[in-house]
Amino acid sequence: MSIIIDNDLCEGCGVCLSSCPYGGVExxxxxxxxxxxCNLCGACIEACPxxxxxxxxxxxxxxxxxxQYKGVWVIAxxxxxxxxxxxxxxxxxxxxxxxALNVNLTLVILGDKFDNKLEEIGEYGADEVIYVKSxxxxxxxxxxxxxxxxxxxxxxxxxxxxxxxxxxxxDFAPRVAKRLNAGLTADCTGLDIxxxxxxxxxxxxxxxxxxxxxxxxxxxxxxxxxxxPGTFKADKTTKKKVKIIKIEKEFKEKxxxxxxxxxxxxxKEKVNLEDAEIIVTGGRGVGSMEGFKIIEELAxxxxxxxxxxxxxxxxxxxxxxxxxxxxxxxVSPKLYIxxxxxxxxxxxxxxxxxxxxxAINKDPLAPIFQVAHYGIVGDLHKVVPALIEELKKxxxx
Amino acid sequence: xxxxxxIKQVPGISEVKIDPKTNTLIxxxxxxxxxxxxxxxxxxxxxxxxxxxxxxxAISMGPPQTEQALREVLSMGAxxxxxxxxxxxxxxxxxxxxxxxxxxxKKLLKEVDNGEKYIVICGTQxxxxxxxxxxxxxxxxxxxxxxxxxxxxxxxxxxLVVVERVFRTEEVVVIETKLPVLISVLKNINTPxxxxxxxxxxxxxxxxVLFLNSEDLGAxxxxxxxxxxxxxxxxxxIPQRKGDHLILDGTLExxxxxxxxxxxxxxxx
Numbered sequence: 001m002s003i004i005i006d007n008d009l010c011e012g013c014g015v016c017l018s019s020c021p022y023g024g025v026e027x028x029x030x031x032x033x034x035x036x037x038c039n040l041c042g043a044c045i046e047a048c049p050x051x052x053x054x055x056x057x058x059x060x061x062x063x064x065x066x067x068q069y070k071g072v073w074v075i076a077x078x079x080x081x082x083x084x085x086x087x088x089x090x091x092x093x094x095x096x097x098x099x100a101l102n103v104n105l106t107l108v109i110l111g112d113k114f115d116n117k118l119e120e121i122g123e124y125g126a127d128e129v130i131y132v133k134s135x136x137x138x139x140x141x142x143x144x145x146x147x148x149x150x151x152x153x154x155x156x157x158x159x160x161x162x163x164x165x166x167x168x169x170x171d172f173a174p175r176v177a178k179r180l181n182a183g184l185t186a187d188c189t190g191l192d193i194x195x196x197x198x199x200x201x202x203x204x205x206x207x208x209x210x211x212x213x214x215x216x217x218x219x220x221x222x223x224x225x226x227x228x229p230g231t232f233k234a235d236k237t238t239k240k241k242v243k244i245i246k247i248e249k250e251f252k253e254k255x256x257x258x259x260x261x262x263x264x265x266x267x268k269e270k271v272n273l274e275d276a277e278i279i280v281t282g283g284r285g286v287g288s289m290e291g292f293k294i295i296e297e298l299a300x301x302x303x304x305x306x307x308x309x310x311x312x313x314x315x316x317x318x319x320x321x322x323x324x325x326x327x328x329x330x331v332s333p334k335l336y337i338x339x340x341x342x343x344x345x346x347x348x349x350x351x352x353x354x355x356x357x358x359a360i361n362k363d364p365l366a367p368i369f370q371v372a373h374y375g376i377v378g379d380l381h382k383v384v385p386a387l388i389e390e391l392k393k394x395x396x397x
Numbered sequence: 398x399x400x401x402x403x404i405k406q407v408p409g410i411s412e413v414k415i416d417p418k419t420n421t422l423i424x425x426x427x428x429x430x431x432x433x434x435x436x437x438x439x440x441x442x443x444x445x446x447x448x449x450x451x452x453x454x455a456i457s458m459g460p461p462q463t464e465q466a467l468r469e470v471l472s473m474g475a476x477x478x479x480x481x482x483x484x485x486x487x488x489x490x491x492x493x494x495x496x497x498x499x500x501x502x503k504k505l506l507k508e509v510d511n512g513e514k515y516i517v518i519c520g521t522q523x524x525x526x527x528x529x530x531x532x533x534x535x536x537x538x539x540x541x542x543x544x545x546x547x548x549x550x551x552x553x554x555x556x557l558v559v560v561e562r563v564f565r566t567e568e569v570v571v572i573e574t575k576l577p578v579l580i581s582v583l584k585n586i587n588t589p590x591x592x593x594x595x596x597x598x599x600x601x602x603x604x605x606v607l608f609l610n611s612e613d614l615g616a617x618x619x620x621x622x623x624x625x626x627x628x629x630x631x632x633x634x635i636p637q638r639k640g641d642h643l644i645l646d647g648t649l650e651x652x653x654x655x656x657x658x659x660x661x662x663x664x665x666x
Contacts, residue, residue, distance in 0.1 A: 019635075021408055021525070022460075023429075037460045040488040040623065043633040057629075079565060140564070142543060167546045167563050174530035178492060178537040183627030186528035201631065207408070207525050214632040257542045261571040263564065278665070302666075326527075335665040356665050358656065364644070374659055375644045376652050383649065390653045394666075 002056050003040055005032050009052035019047030021207050043211055060219035063181070066198075069159040069221035072098040074126075075149065076109040077140070077168045083109070083117070085275075086164030088124045088234035090227060093191055094162055095125035095235060097200070100193040104128055106158065110148055112138040115246075122242040124234055129242050130156075134249040141256045145172040148249070150179045158222050160200050162191075165226035177224050183217030184224040189231055189349070190214075200225065205326065205349045230274045230330045231353070271321045276305035278335045279354075281324055283347075284311040285340020285361060285380055292317050294384045295339055301391045307331070309338075309347045325350035339380045343368025360384065398451035398576075399515040401502055402442040402475065403535070404435040406459050406466040407525040431466045434520025436589035437582050441550055442518050443474045444587065449552055452476045454505065458486055458497050464606045472592035472600035479505070483610040485622045491526075493625035495534035500614040502539060514556055517579040521546055529581070536579035544572055545581040552576075 012030030024038030032044075032053075045053045072094045076087035091107060098105040104127040109118075111133065118129045132148055149172065153161065163169040165187050177184035190203035194216065200223040202215045217223040253259070273279060280299040286292055292312070299306040308318040310325060324331055326346040336354035341347060343359070343366055351357070352371050359372035360380045369375045376383050409430045431439075442453045455470040457463050458481040467478035481501055489497065506515065517539065522529035529545070536543035548569060549561040556576035563583065564570040592600070611621055618624060643659075645652045660666040 023408075036484065037462060038487070039460075040630075041633055042630055046632070046634050060629075140570075146537075167565070170529045171533060171543070171545045174491065174528075174533035175537045175543065177530070178495065178534040181492070181627065184491070184530060185628055186526075186530055202628075206527065212634050213630050214634075215628050216631045217628050220627045258544065258572050258574045261559070261573055263568055263570045264561075266563075266567055266569055335660065356660065356663050358660075369642055369644065373643060373663075374656055375642065376656060377644060378649065378652070383653070386649050386653050387656070390657055391666075394657065 003034060003038065003042070003045075004054050004056060005034070006052045006054070007031055009050055011050065013049065015047050015049055016044035016053065019043045021211065041213075062219045064221050066159075066221050069157045071103045071106055071156070071158040072101070072160045073106045073108055073153075073156075073158040073162065073222075075161065075163045075169070075173075076107055077164060077166060078109065078111050078114075081111075081113055081117075081138070083114075083121075084164060084166065084229075085234070086166065086169075086227070086229040089229065089232045090162040090164065091121075091124040091126055092235040093227070093232040094160075095238065097160060097191060097193055098127075101159070101198060103159070106130060106156075108132075108149070108152065110134075110137045110145060112136075118244050119242065122240040123236050125238045125240060126242055127240055128245065130245045130247070132247045132249055134251045136251045136253065136256075137249075139260055140168050140171075141260075142171055142175070142258060143256050144251055146175045146179065149176050153180060153222060159198070161222050161224045163224065163226045165228040169226055173224060173226050180222070181220070182222050182224050183215075183220055184226070185215045185217075186226050188225045188227050189353075191225060191227070199223070228330045230332050233332070271305065271319070273305050273307050273322065273324065273329045273331050276331070276333050278302050278304035278337075279307050279324070279331055279333045279351075280304045280337045280339070281307040281309065281341060281351075282312055282318075282339045282380075283309040283341030285342070286312060286317070287340070287381075289315075289317040291381070294381070294388070298337070298339070298384050298388050298391075301388055301395070302335075302337075304335075304337075305333075309341045309344070338368055338372070339384055341368050342366045343371065398445075398449060399506065399509065399513055400442045400445055400451050400453045401505075401515065401517045402435070402438050402453060402455050402470070403498055403517065403519045403531070404439065404455055404457045404466060404470060405432045405520075405523045405525075406430070406457065406463045407432045407523055429462065429465065431469055432520055432523045432525075434522060434524075434582065434584060436520075437584055437586050438518040438520045439470055439473055439475065440587045440589040441580070441582055443590070445516065445550075445552060446474075454479070456481065456498060456501050458482070458489070458494060461608075467606045468600050469592065471604045471606070472597040473590055474592075474596060476604075478604070478606045480606050480608050481610075481614065482608055483621075485611045485616075485618060488623035488626065489621065490626035490628045491528055491530035491534055492627055493621050493623075495531050495538055496620050496625055497614065497616065498531070498535050499538035500616055501609060502535075504609075504614060514576045516558075516576055517541070519579065519581045521581045521583055532579060532581035539577075539579065541577045541579055542574050543579040543581070544574065547580050547582045548585050550580060550582070550586065 074090040185202040282295040332353040359368040519532040546563040
């Protein structure tokens with residue numbers, strides 16, 4: 001595989017230069033030239049206004065018989081005997097994918113005491129549940145998850161495996177992928193099926209969300225992807241009767257090389273941005289910790305959760321658990337009100353799937369207005385108090 | 398004890414901006430930096446050495462300019478630095494990257510007394526790719542346990558490792574295991590030191606960054622770079638923004654009342 005510039009076409013305009021995240025292009029004698037820093041990422045190909053750049057892909061040799069792999073799996077994680085909600089969100093997306101491929105959708109759960117909780121999974125669109133039961137699996141053990149899942153995958157051969165991008169999912173997924181020599185794509189925000197090939201087209205933000213990359217695993221199976229909580233929505237409209245496959249295992253503590261000593265609470269206030277229906281956030285424009293009082297008041301009037309962009313968190317106006325964006329939480333509430341947030345791409349990737357976005361900012365050119373459904377150009381210190389008054393008035397009516 | 402620390406040089410992306418007119422990256426003047434998480438991995442490696450003895454060996458895969466990053470690691474106090482660089486490594490996904498790093502660590506372990514204990518330390522994730530996959534994949538290839546998202550680390554006695562890892566937002570889990578192990582750390586674990594003047598001088602005058610290519614590692618061409626990658630980038634694009642961009646106008650009262658009415662119609666109020 002190599003990247004080629006058509007020297008006859010290239011005018012040395014330099015657009016490729018500014019599109020390259022690696023600094024891997026130079027303009028020499030009015031022609032673009034790739035340097036050794038080029039990582040073949042292809043960002044310049046899309047950017048080039050005259051299509052002078054092409055990527056020559058090598059023929060890929062299929063390393064497995066792809067036709068043997070069928071079905072879409074979602075791996076559930078759980079805590080205190082409750083299934084993590086990201087599993088239901090993945091079933092929502094998984095149903096779409098399995099419909100497109102005309103295959104079964106399976107939820108895989110490794111745990112204990114889930115016998116009475118499996119029927120309800122049909123409400124989320126699953127056709128089947130594989131339940132590996134063992135007392136020790138009430139807790140998460142990296143090595144037991146990896147060995148159990150690789151065994152199951154080798155036996156059942158699913159073509160797609162979706163996993164929540166949580167500290168648990170991101171712990172076992174790469175290790176399973178490595179053991180199976182399977183492609184794994186992290187933090188996907190879009191998943192689609194390529195019609196002719198059945199390949200999973202996995203779109204994810206990269207470079208802090210400045211660039212989106214669509215990634216595929218063309219010659220190998222299974223195709224594994226992790227997805228952050230809050231990216232997709234659970235769908236309870238299809239009610240299926242689930243087939244339950246229960247596998248009892250006799251794991252002992254000596255079967256794992258790591259030992260859990262205890263689980264302790266982190267000293268933090270509890271914030272739940274991911275589940276909030278309404279979120280009110282503030283950014284640099286709020287100006288001070290003091291200034292956040294009106295943002296908080298707006299949140300209170302709306303019964304909303306309070307959040308912010310990176311700047312107020314870095315300046316300690318807000319706790320880091322309230323940060324929305326690439327390095328914080330990904331949220332998709334019904335209503336998102338951004339006050340004094342300019343809308344750096346790192347923030348936008350964390351909130352742009354919200355149903356309705358309201359932006360209040362004094363700079364009419366702020367990028368936040370491009371994703372907003374309703375925008376008010378004005379000083380938030382005037383607009384927000386006026387909005388609070390109006391909302392209070394409605395409440396009292 | 399051998400203390401391997403894997404680092405990555407990344408563009409300092411928090412400074413990357415998009416030109417709103419051309420919808421392209423403004424890359425000018427973006428410095429290349431050591432991935433922020435990795436600095437905490439180096440700090441942990443150095444503090445283990447200070448407490449228990451051993452040798453801190455930094456390893457990075459990247460283009461030749463990554464040497465700068467490794468010099469910085471040496472100036473912080475690492476003993477040795479290896480740069481895995483070869484055109485054949487380009488375009489590697491996390492599988493191929495972890496394989497290349499594993500080859501280097503295995504090679505370096507072979508060169509020492511086999512009984513020597515070792516630990517591998519990584520940052521949880523890099524700010525450019527953000528995958529958090531290389532650490533666990535490297536541990537798998539080395540055949541050692543992994544503990545990711547580590548907030549606290551303790552080495553007790555000969556080889557007992559006790560760590561706290563983030564389990565959920567609200568909780569951490571305390572885990573015990575034995576060396577060798579791969580640890581991937583979060584930023585809260587420590588505060589990375591700033592290189593001293595003496596450290597900087599040493600890094601340039603007394604220490605070396607050793608370059609290893611695919612041949613030095615005995616790598617099979619099919620397992621590295623793009624060839625060794627199961628995933629391939631099909632398309633890269635700058636995201637298009639959606640939204641109705643309805644900018645409300647009028648006096649403050651009018652704008653507020655339009656907003657509230659619209660939100661009522663949308664049934665979000």
